[in-house]
Amino acid sequence: MLRGKIHKYDVDNIDTDRIIPARHCITVDPEKLAAHCLEDLDPEFASKVKEGEILVVGENFGCGSSRENAPIAIKGAGISAVVAKSFARIFYRNSINIGLPIFESPEAVNEIKKDDIVSLDITTGKIMIESSKKEFNSAPFPQMMQDIIAAGGMVNYLKNKHS
Amino acid sequence: MGQTFAEKILSKYSGKTVVPGEIVEIKPDIAMSHDNTAAISGIFEQLGVDKLDDPDRHVIVLDHCTPPANEKFAMNHKITRNFVKKHGIKHFFDIEQGICHQVIIENGLCLPGTVMVGADSHSTTYGAFGAFGTGIGRSETAVIMATGKIWFRVPETIKIIINGEFPEGVGSKDLILKIAGEIKADGALYKAVEFAGPTIENMTISSRIVLPNMAVELGAKIGYMIPNKETLDYLDGRAQKEFEVVESDPDANFEKVLEFDISDLVPQIACPHTVDNVKPITEVEGTKIDEVFFGSCTNARLEDFEVVAAVLKGNQIHADVRMLVFPASKDIFLEAMRLGYVQTIAEAGAIIMNTGCGPCMGNHEGVPADGEVVLATNNRNYKGRLGNKESDVYLSSPLVSAHSAIKGFITDPRNN
Known part of the structure; x- marks a missing residue:
C-alpha cells in the first residue's frame, strides 16, 4: 500500500518534452533528471516534492517520445506513484518497466483536491482519498x-528470475 | 468471427487465438534502437547475460544527434559502436546513412506481416508496409537483447477509411493533421489504427508512410495499411527475407470505423503547442516565420524534395527566413542531388544539412531563439520540442513550407 500527499496538475497531454526535455536526457542518473522534471509546467516541481508523494494528472499523460528518462525523472524526484485520467502507451510501459506504479482513473483525478492524502493499492488497483473517504478503482x-x-x-525482475 | 490485422498477427506470433485485452509474450522479428543504444547497452549489461539472444534481430542506426553536438553525445556513439562490434551486430548503420525508419525501409528490413519494435515512438511507421510496428522503451529493448521476448496487450482496432482524391496543393501530411485535429492526441490511445480505402490504395509509398508514422500522434499502438502494388514492387529484390502479407478478415470486429472524404480538404497547419491543435491554413495564413525546418522521418523523402525544389526553382528564400534541409537518408540525398533538386534548393538560399533527425528533438542543428517562429515538416510541435520553450512551432506539409519560405510567412500554396 502506498500513501502520500498529492501534487495535482489537471492538464491533458503533458508530453515527454515537458516531463524532461531531450537536451537533459543525455544522462540516465535519476537525480540529475529529477532536477529538470516538469520544469516547464511548474519550475518549483523538483524542489517542492517530498519522497513518497503522489503525482495526479490529466488525460494522455506522457505522450510523445519513447524516452524512459521521463518516468525515471518522475521517480527520481521522489514521486512514488502517478494517478492519471489516462496514460500514453509507451509511458505506461516504461513506468512499469522502471518500477513506477501508475493508476488510471478519470473519476479519481476529478475528485482529488489540492493537498489531499491518497492511499493506493497496487494489487487491487484501489485508490482511496482520505479527506472525502471516496474510493475508486483502477x-x-x-x-x-x-x-x-x-x-x-x-x-x-529478470535478474531475480534467472538467479 | 474474423480477426483484425493486430489480432491475427499477435495470434500467429503467440501461437494461440487472442482477443483484445489479452496480454501475450512474443518474439519480434526486428528490434531497432538508435543513439539510445548506449543507454540500452548499459541496461543489457546489468542483466547478467553475456550474449544477445539473436544479434541479427537488432538494427542499430545512429541518427538522433549526428554528427554529435558535444562530447557526451559523441561518447554515446562510441559506446554504441563498441557494443555493435562486441556482439557482432550486422545491421548497424553509422551517422552518414540516415534516419532509422527510412534506413530500415531502404534496406529491405521492413516487411509485411512481421513484428517490428523500435526504441523510438515513430516505429509505427513500419505499418506503411503492412508490419506490426510499434515503439517501446529502453529497458524492454535490453530485455529483447537478452531473451528475444516482449509482452503486448492485444489492442482493439479503429479503422479509418479515406475516400476521394486530393485537391491541388493538398497531400498526406494535410490528411494526417486533419485526422489528428478531429480525433485528438488521445483519439486512438492504446488502439491499432488501420488506414483503408481507395485513396490509401492509390497513394505513393512516401505519401503512405506519413500516415502510420504519425499514428503515434493519435496515441495509437500501431498504424497499419495493406501493402499496395507499389509497395510490393519496391520490396521485390530488396526484401531481406520472405514474407507473407497479413490482412484483417472481412468480418473482423473493429471497435470503431471512421470515414473521411478528402475531396474538399484544404492545407492543414498544426499550431503551437500540440499536434492536435490543427487549423485550416486560411486561419493562420500570414503568420510571420523565422525558420523553416524541412526534414524528419515524416517528410524528407525524394517526393518531398521534388515538391520543394519545384516551388523554390528560380525563387529566393525570404531574407528574414532561414531554411534548413535534412534529407531522410544518404540515398535520398544522392538521388536528390542527381536530379538537381539539391542544387535548386541550395541556389534558393536554403542550407543543406546532413541526413539525420536534425533539430527534431531539440538536440542541435537549428534550435530557435526566444520568440522565434518555426514552420516545420516534422511530426511534433510540443512546447520546447525544437530545443527552446520560448519559441513557437507550426507543422505543415513540405509544399506549404516551401511557399512560406519564399514569402516569409505561412502561405497557402493554392494561391501561388
Whole structure:
C-alpha cells in the first residue's frame, strides 16, 4: 500500500518534452533528471516534492517520445506513484518497466483536491482519498506486471528470475 | 468471427487465438534502437547475460544527434559502436546513412506481416508496409537483447477509411493533421489504427508512410495499411527475407470505423503547442516565420524534395527566413542531388544539412531563439520540442513550407 500527499496538475497531454526535455536526457542518473522534471509546467516541481508523494494528472499523460528518462525523472524526484485520467502507451510501459506504479482513473483525478492524502493499492488497483473517504478503482495489473513493479523494474525482475 | 490485422498477427506470433485485452509474450522479428543504444547497452549489461539472444534481430542506426553536438553525445556513439562490434551486430548503420525508419525501409528490413519494435515512438511507421510496428522503451529493448521476448496487450482496432482524391496543393501530411485535429492526441490511445480505402490504395509509398508514422500522434499502438502494388514492387529484390502479407478478415470486429472524404480538404497547419491543435491554413495564413525546418522521418523523402525544389526553382528564400534541409537518408540525398533538386534548393538560399533527425528533438542543428517562429515538416510541435520553450512551432506539409519560405510567412500554396 502506498500513501502520500498529492501534487495535482489537471492538464491533458503533458508530453515527454515537458516531463524532461531531450537536451537533459543525455544522462540516465535519476537525480540529475529529477532536477529538470516538469520544469516547464511548474519550475518549483523538483524542489517542492517530498519522497513518497503522489503525482495526479490529466488525460494522455506522457505522450510523445519513447524516452524512459521521463518516468525515471518522475521517480527520481521522489514521486512514488502517478494517478492519471489516462496514460500514453509507451509511458505506461516504461513506468512499469522502471518500477513506477501508475493508476488510471478519470473519476479519481476529478475528485482529488489540492493537498489531499491518497492511499493506493497496487494489487487491487484501489485508490482511496482520505479527506472525502471516496474510493475508486483502477484496473488491477496482470500478475506479471505486478511482479515487475514489486521487483523495482524490469531489470531486477529478470535478474531475480534467472538467479 | 474474423480477426483484425493486430489480432491475427499477435495470434500467429503467440501461437494461440487472442482477443483484445489479452496480454501475450512474443518474439519480434526486428528490434531497432538508435543513439539510445548506449543507454540500452548499459541496461543489457546489468542483466547478467553475456550474449544477445539473436544479434541479427537488432538494427542499430545512429541518427538522433549526428554528427554529435558535444562530447557526451559523441561518447554515446562510441559506446554504441563498441557494443555493435562486441556482439557482432550486422545491421548497424553509422551517422552518414540516415534516419532509422527510412534506413530500415531502404534496406529491405521492413516487411509485411512481421513484428517490428523500435526504441523510438515513430516505429509505427513500419505499418506503411503492412508490419506490426510499434515503439517501446529502453529497458524492454535490453530485455529483447537478452531473451528475444516482449509482452503486448492485444489492442482493439479503429479503422479509418479515406475516400476521394486530393485537391491541388493538398497531400498526406494535410490528411494526417486533419485526422489528428478531429480525433485528438488521445483519439486512438492504446488502439491499432488501420488506414483503408481507395485513396490509401492509390497513394505513393512516401505519401503512405506519413500516415502510420504519425499514428503515434493519435496515441495509437500501431498504424497499419495493406501493402499496395507499389509497395510490393519496391520490396521485390530488396526484401531481406520472405514474407507473407497479413490482412484483417472481412468480418473482423473493429471497435470503431471512421470515414473521411478528402475531396474538399484544404492545407492543414498544426499550431503551437500540440499536434492536435490543427487549423485550416486560411486561419493562420500570414503568420510571420523565422525558420523553416524541412526534414524528419515524416517528410524528407525524394517526393518531398521534388515538391520543394519545384516551388523554390528560380525563387529566393525570404531574407528574414532561414531554411534548413535534412534529407531522410544518404540515398535520398544522392538521388536528390542527381536530379538537381539539391542544387535548386541550395541556389534558393536554403542550407543543406546532413541526413539525420536534425533539430527534431531539440538536440542541435537549428534550435530557435526566444520568440522565434518555426514552420516545420516534422511530426511534433510540443512546447520546447525544437530545443527552446520560448519559441513557437507550426507543422505543415513540405509544399506549404516551401511557399512560406519564399514569402516569409505561412502561405497557402493554392494561391501561388
